[in-house]
Amino acid sequence: MIDAKKLQTALGVTADGIIGRNTYRALFARFGAAPERAGELALSANVHFPAYGIMDSPLRLAHLMAQLVHESGGFRYMEEIASGSAYEGRKDLGNVIPGDGKRYKGRGPIQITGRANYRTYGQRIGIDIENHPEIAAVPSIGLHLALEYWKRNGLNTLADADNVRGITKLINGGFNGLGDREAQLVKAKELLA
Structure with missing residues (x-):
């Protein structure tokens, strides 16, 4: 310990x-x-x-x-190496619009993934990462974002x-x-x- x-x-x-x-x-x-x-x-x-x-x-x-x-x-890596196409159409991640898989692929040190997570955690820290997903890789x-995910x-x-x-x-x-x-x-x- x-x-x-x-x-x-x-x-x-x-x-x-x-x-x-x-x-x-x-x-x-x-x-x-x-x-x-x-x-x-x-x-x-x-x-x-x-x-x-x-x-x-x-x-x-x-x-x-x-x-x-x-x-x-x-x-x-602050952005997932894969293209994100594996997340295309994943409603459980909120990826409901064509292109969401690639747009909302994993970013940041905890790899926040999916439109719904981008919206939720962006709102929780007060930054619009849903409309600017690339910011999550800063x-x-x-x-x-990772800490907010950890807490929630x-x-x-x-x-x-x-x-x-x-x-x-x-x-x-x-x-x-x-x-x-x-x-x-x-x-x-x-x-x-």
């Missing part, structure tokens, strides 16, 4: 619970983000991690990082229970890449211990 006080000390958390931007930058870089991308993600994390309760539990940070690392290929905005789906509770399978199912809809997600979680726990 990761000790919250040790984690906060190691990350340089101040008395008001804020971690320095450079510490977040180093964390994202450690998981594969290129320097410029690590910097942008760090700015977003510095603002949003405390607001979403990510720093309330070390397991939350470890689980979040493990999932984001897997989904984004180590923060290399790392800082994509991370904010109750993933902090599953992280606190150390339930990687439950988190994976809610993010992926199944267990694709479970082995890598588990390996990333082990790495995150070791790094944050």
Whole structure:
């Protein structure tokens, strides 16, 4: 089990619970983000991690990082490599207009997918990504969307229970890449211990 006080000390958390931007930058870089991308993600994390309760539990940070690392290929991809045609006509994703599959393919470090998710999560963070889906691939905005998805789906509770399978199912809809997600979680726990 990761000790919250040790984690906060190691990350340089101040008395008001804020971690320095450079510490977040180093964390994202450690998981594969290129320097410029690590910097942008760090700015977003510095603002949003405390607001979403990510720093309330070390397991939350470890689980979040493990999932984001897997989904984004180590923060290399903020847009799904595939064309998105596999999502064409997927009413469960809100893709009801021809072309929606490609237009609303996975973006951001958690790979928000589908017109309905773009609408919902864009509204929740106050940015119209439904009409401007490419914005979801901006790392800082994509991370904010990922955190809103994390919150809305109750993933902090599953992280606190150390339930990687439950988190994976809610993010992926199944267990694709479970082995890598588990390996990333082990790495995150070791790094944050």
